[in-house]
Amino acid sequence: MKPTIYDVAREAGVSIATVSKVLNNNGRISDKTREKVSRVMEELNYQPSLVASALTSRRTGTIGLMIPDIANPFFAETARGIEDCAQQQGGDLIVCSTDRDDEKAARYTSLLLRKRVDGLIIASHTGQTEMIRRLLADRVPLVLFSADIRSLESSSVTVDDYKGGYQATEYLLSLGHRRLGVISDNLPGSKLRVEGFLDALKDAGLPFDNPANLTHTSATLENGRKAAAAMLGQAEDLRPTAVFACNDLLAIGVLKEARSAGLSIPRDLSVVGFDNTMLAEICHPTLTSIAQPLREMTEQAMILLNESIDNPAAPRRKIMLMPELVIRHSTGPVPG
Amino acid sequence: MKPTIYDVAREAGVSIATVSKVLNNNGRISDKTREKVSRVMEELNYQPSLVASALTSRRTGTIGLMIPDIANPFFAETARGIEDCAQQQGGDLIVCSTDRDDEKAARYTSLLLRKRVDGLIIASHTGQTEMIRRLLADRVPLVLFSADIRSLESSSVTVDDYKGGYQATEYLLSLGHRRLGVISDNLPGSKLRVEGFLDALKDAGLPFDNPANLTHTSATLENGRKAAAAMLGQAEDLRPTAVFACNDLLAIGVLKEARSAGLSIPRDLSVVGFDNTMLAEICHPTLTSIAQPLREMTEQAMILLNESIDNPAAPRRKIMLMPELVIRHSTGPVPG
DNA sequence: AAAATTAGGTTAAGCGCTTACCCTTTCCCT
DNA sequence: AGGGAAAGGGTAAGCGCTTAACCTAATTTT
Secondary structure (H helix, E strand, C coil): CCCCCCHHHHHHCCCCHCCCCHCCCCCCCCCHHHHHHHEEEEEEEHCCCCEEEEEEEHHCEEEEEEECCCCCCCHHHHHHHHHHHHHHHCCCCEEEEEECHHHHHHHHHHHHHCCCEEEEEEECCCHHHHHHHHHHHCCCCEECEEEEEEECCCCCEEEEEHHHHHHHHHHHHCCCCCCCCECCCCCCCHHHHHHHHHHHHHHCCCCCCCHHHHCCCCCCCHHHHHHHHHHHHHCCCCCCEEEEEEEHHHHHHHHHHHHCCCCCCCCCEEEEEECCCCCHHHHHHHCCEEEEHHHHHHHHHHHHHHHHHCCCCCCCEEECCECCCCCCCCCCCCCC | CCCCCCHHHHCCCCHHHHHHHHHHHCCCCHHHHHHHHHHHHHHHHCCCHHHHHHHHCCCCCCCEEEEECCCCCCHHHHHHHHHHHHHHCCCEEEECCCCCCHHHHHHHHHHHHHHHCCEEEEEECCHHHHHHHHHCCCCEEEECCCCCCCCCCCCCEEHHHHHHHHHHHHHHHHHHCCCCEEECCCCCCHHHHHHHHHHHHHHHHCCCCCHHHEEEECHHHHHHHHHHHHHHCCCCCCCCCCCECCCCHHHHHHHHHHHHCCCCCCCCCEEEEECCCCCHHHHCCCCCCEEEHHHHHHHHHHHHHHHHHCCCCCCCCEEEEECCCEEECCCCCCCC
């Protein structure tokens, strides 16, 4: 059997309280005793049970991360950021891929609560508003990530999606484009991104009068292709010369479709993505994209989460960071 | 406070043992009592503490996954596979990105052991042979994933790396290529992949006489570019017409470098990757790659791990699955 | 030199479950 | 009708820690 605190205590000739104190480095212990106990711990290769300690201290040191899919690079990068923060404070991370399935999300949430995780980070929640409301009512430490729910008094860390959409569009307009297309996915932030897109056009005095140039779909390469195929299949004077996609995967789908339609990028078509995942560097041409300051976001999320953990009754805060346009090779001046 | 099993018992007018029994659906309980208790649990919104239950039952229901980096698509996809298996059996997953840093790996391992995870899956360990040996000696349930340590009697699930390298090379030879390059990364399996590469050449009666065409580096896009730059910078009659890279990221680096050197792919240069991650579909041209049957591998890993968890003294098993060549658009007949 | 601190521990009561074992009833057989 | 088995549930002892409260001896204070 694994040695327990009792074994250490007996071997060192002290009480378990003393052992506990050297373990947690609190209480008053003489150097002599401390060393003695430490030595015994070494000798026995003692690994204190964090589950026992969690039972008494009410801290598990693990946090739960709910995301749509860890295999999606944006969320993988998010997870990495959170993991690093957690690790820095001696904790760890349980990853839960919900596939944007409410039932699965509910099952995972329940599991995490029963495991008594210290807190939850919920990235790109989708339709679990009611569940999240209940969690908040129960004072569960939690922060929404990358997508807020305005109606809820929840902590959250987001990028200014509206601004991102606006920025992307402004940039395309500055390149001379006048007929723009936009492809939205069904993640919460995208609605705002599209609003930013539309407002940028409006502010430039341009009408958005071709509904075929606005597509709503879910974030896969294939859907990006399909959406692009539909837009690019229009008559020459209708089809967009630039497309803003609400995430990189969709944008890359557009790249692919455009190429197989014989278009050259960025000569014939400009494309802007969103998220600035590693994929933007992988594809060809490399993708101009709106970056979320992911590292900063995960750090802030962890800070907010810690606040709630330390004081579940503390007021929740919302943090919104600025997106940044990263220009690569998928955008250029309007043709002709 | 959260309700405990005592609250439920009191409210239902039974003993905590009875509550525990309906919770775990064992023991003999009349339908009437069971329903009564269940109703009370509902009313109180009772969430049984898995940490308390873990303390007595010695099962946490969580497993630890050690990988170099969750932000790397191959490992993200691996994690997703394992997560699904865990979830299916009602458990979950703690993800640990080690950055291939031995000390970090050691810290994480210790943390996982103290958290009393049920078992470990170690993907692409790097240089922690001694640590793993100790874990095995301690009967820690564990399976090595994607890279085995032959000298250790450990369970493992791998792809036949040698075969994969051989297959990739055979294919390139069949396209008429005679001057081949190979770029290896420093993950454990790659050594075997290179061996397969060299043996395929040997078996075809071709010498591998230009050491400049074998590069050893770590797996990043940039390193792929650099390696390619060096190889392609050679005199026309020396430089390879086809390159086998030991992972997709390196391969894509080659693609990029070749393009900026003015080469057209696959007309002037063929490239084969390894792992068949989603990146192979993202890049352009799409990448021919050796696929690891990831889904099957994660399932097998979970089966082996469960075996060890159920019986830590059970003999460990090694499973090796076959890789598969997935042909896309980065490979073609030898030029000229 | 007596009183008050302080240093260095110990005691013991939980934390919220599981489970072996025991105790009543009730049922069934012969 | 009497005895054994089965059904239904309770008792209590842990699991391996943390921590408030307490105790004793040594040190300081005045």
